[in-house]
Amino acid sequence: MNLERVMQVDRRIIYLFVAIGTILPIIFVIGLPVSITPPVQMAFDRIENELQTGDIVLMSFDYGPSSAPENAPMADAMLRHCFSKGIKVVVIALYPLGGLSEAVNELNKVTAEFPELKYGVDYVNLGYKDGAQAAMKKMAENIHEVFPTDVNGTPLDRLPIMKNIRTYRDMKLVVSLATGIIGEWWANLVNAQFGIPVIVGPTAVSAPKYYAYLEAKQMAGLLGGLKGASEYERLVVNRYPKLGEVYATPGLYTATKGMDVQSIVHLIMIAFIVLGNVVYFTTKRKPRKAS
Amino acid sequence: MKRQLPLLLTFLAGTIPIVAFFVPERHVGLVSTTLDSWLIIVAGFALLLGVVNVIQMNANKIHRRSSGWPYAIVLLLSLAIMGFFGFAGAFDMFGGIATRPDGSSTPFDWLYKFAFLPLQGTMFALLAFFMASASYRAFRARNVEATILLIAALLVMFGRIPFGEMVSKWFPLATEWIMGKPNMAAQRGIMIGAALGAASMALRIILGIERSYLGIGKGE
Numbered sequence: 001m002n003l004e005r006v007m008q009v010d011r012r013i014i015y016l017f018v019a020i021g022t023i024l025p026i027i028f029v030i031g032l033p034v035s036i037t038p039p040v041q042m043a044f045d046r047i048e049n050e051l052q053t054g055d056i057v058l059m060s061f062d063y064g065p066s067s068a069p070e071n072a073p074m075a076d077a078m079l080r081h082c083f084s085k086g087i088k089v090v091v092i093a094l095y096p097l098g099g100l101s102e103a104v105n106e107l108n109k110v111t112a113e114f115p116e117l118k119y120g121v122d123y124v125n126l127g128y129k130d131g132a133q134a135a136m137k138k139m140a141e142n143i144h145e146v147f148p149t150d151v152n153g154t155p156l157d158r159l160p161i162m163k164n165i166r167t168y169r170d171m172k173l174v175v176s177l178a179t180g181i182i183g184e185w186w187a188n189l190v191n192a193q194f195g196i197p198v199i200v201g202p203t204a205v206s207a208p209k210y211y212a213y214l215e216a217k218q219m220a221g222l223l224g225g226l227k228g229a230s231e232y233e234r235l236v237v238n239r240y241p242k243l244g245e246v247y248a249t250p251g252l253y254t255a256t257k258g259m260d261v262q263s264i265v266h267l268i269m270i271a272f273i274v275l276g277n278v279v280y281f282t283t284k285r286k287p288r289k290a291s
Numbered sequence: 292m293k294r295q296l297p298l299l300l301t302f303l304a305g306t307i308p309i310v311a312f313f314v315p316e317r318h319v320g321l322v323s324t325t326l327d328s329w330l331i332i333v334a335g336f337a338l339l340l341g342v343v344n345v346i347q348m349n350a351n352k353i354h355r356r357s358s359g360w361p362y363a364i365v366l367l368l369s370l371a372i373m374g375f376f377g378f379a380g381a382f383d384m385f386g387g388i389a390t391r392p393d394g395s396s397t398p399f400d401w402l403y404k405f406a407f408l409p410l411q412g413t414m415f416a417l418l419a420f421f422m423a424s425a426s427y428r429a430f431r432a433r434n435v436e437a438t439i440l441l442i443a444a445l446l447v448m449f450g451r452i453p454f455g456e457m458v459s460k461w462f463p464l465a466t467e468w469i470m471g472k473p474n475m476a477a478q479r480g481i482m483i484g485a486a487l488g489a490a491s492m493a494l495r496i497i498l499g500i501e502r503s504y505l506g507i508g509k510g511e
Contacts, residue, residue, distance in 0.1 A: 009427075011424040014420075014423050014424045014427055015420045015423070015424065017423070018419055018420050018423045019420075022419070032452075032453035032454070033453050033456070033457075034453065035453070035456050035463055037463065037467055038467065064411060065403075065407060065408040065411040065412055066411040066412065066414055066415040067415060068408075068412070069412070069415075096338065097411070098403065098407065098408070098411070100388075100389060101389050101400065101403050104389040104390060108390070108394060129331065130331065130334045130335045130338055131330055131331040131332075131333070131334025131335065132334075133330075134327050134328075134330035134331045134334060135331055137327050138324070138327045138328060138331060141324050141327070145328065146331070151388075151389070152387070152392070204451075207470075208470060208474045208478060209478045209481075209482070211470050211471055211474060211475040211478065212475050212478045212479045212482060214471075215471065215475055224470075227451050227452075259452070259453065262452065263452035263453055263454055265419055265423075266448045266449070266451070266452045267452070267454060268423065269422070269423050269426055269448065270445055270448055270449060272423060272426065272427040273426050273427065273430050273441070273444075273445065274445075275427070276426075276427045276428065276430065276431065277430075277431060277432055277441070280431050280432075281432075
């Protein structure tokens with residue numbers, strides 16, 4: 001075999017392998033097992049063990065459609081967990097490129113599974129606000145000034161859930177489903193200055209930098225990418241078996257299904273990297289012909 | 292005056308929040324929180340400025356017939372259409388911005404779901420293809436540092452998927468160790484470095500040493 005030709009393989013062949021590795025697990029769901037890592041367990045335990053029925057969680061949708069396949073399953077699993085436990089959720093969006101639409105879509109989807117929930121009583125969507133850092137800082141003074149109305153234009157004073165919520169002190173936890181830097185601001189600005197516990201669900205590519213905040217106890221948990229989302233799904237289903245019916249719904253996109261795809265694509269990439277290095281060392285050792 | 296006034300405003304806007312952080316006096320705090328409110332408004336205008344900039348750049352591109360100018364037309368048309376339906380939704384012309392009270396889609400929501408969402412998803416998904424191709428060609432154990440990076444990357448990639456645990460339970464543990472210890476140490480170094488850089492740049496701006504943001508050359 002001509003190793004030089006292997007090195008110069010057309011990139012479209014690599015693309016084809018990745019495409020097949022992506023499409024096949026979507027059609028034929030493998031259902032690979034998911035192991036739980038400590039950062040996700042910490043996030044789950046914080047909500048499960050340290051929050052009571054009626055407590056308020058602020059959930060910030062800080063991502064857009066580009067990273068929704070990773071962030072949306074986190075949002076779904078955390079909303080389902082909160083609602084199953086009777087925790088009230090205040091939703092906001094700080095990401096300009098579609099954060100609000102993601103919040104509306106995910107809330108519509110999950111609240112449809114909990115018909116007993118009442119908008120304005122058990123949950124509320126305050127909508128989008130520009131100037132993420134400034135909005136976060138101002139919310140420590142008065143949330144009603146940052147979001148005078150909810151997403152439908154209803155004044156906050158007319159929403160029962162918001163009557164006793166003025167600042168972060170009235171809430172127990174902040175959850176940020178984040179792409180880019182906004183999740184970091186929740187940890188290094190809101191947690192550091194105002195002390196409210198923060199859980200961040202970043203994309204896999206951003207996850208490594210959040211370990212520094214996690215180790216420094218500036219975060220109460222971390223859901224790193226699709227893997228983190230799939231772990232959270234597993235924990236939620238184990239604790240609330242009724243949610244297993246929801247997750248078994250055919251056609252519903254879940255992180256566990258997404259992990260099948262990610263697993264195959266990771267294996268393909270590992271195989272190509274190993275092959276590339278084997279060929280590199282083999283050709284390097286071979287003496288070159290005299291020209 | 293044209294230079295002194297912006298410099299003075301920058302100095303005040305930069306120093307007031309710092310002073311307020313250390314001085315627990317009510318009036319200082321009030322000024323600082325008012326500035327926070329203004330910052331939200333300024334951020335809104337910055338977004339508007341971005342839109343104006345995109346329009347100017349692309350209009351110039353079309354005017355000069357620069358390479359790829361037809362794409363500029365598509366971009367401006369998309370901006371106008373999404374902007375129109377967004378504004379119309381905000382003024383309740385279609386029963387809401389994202390969805391109507393009965394849950395049905397507004398035109399803005401329809402465009403978001405069936406144009407913006409797939410396009411953004413495609414952009415992000417393409418990364419997987421490029422990364423696979425690039426890692427095959429460039430990820431080589433050329434020296435000690437590259438070899439360490441390569442081994443760490445392979446371990447993390449393998450340990451983050453269920454196959455890793457199927458082979459050995461040590462793979463996920465090794466992955467968590469790499470992420471929680473060496474990675475974290477490196478990330479801290481990067482973050483401390485970036486924070487020091489940001490702090491020194493902020494000081495330069497507050498003290499009027501750095502003036503490039505005014506469109507004025509350094510030291511002028």
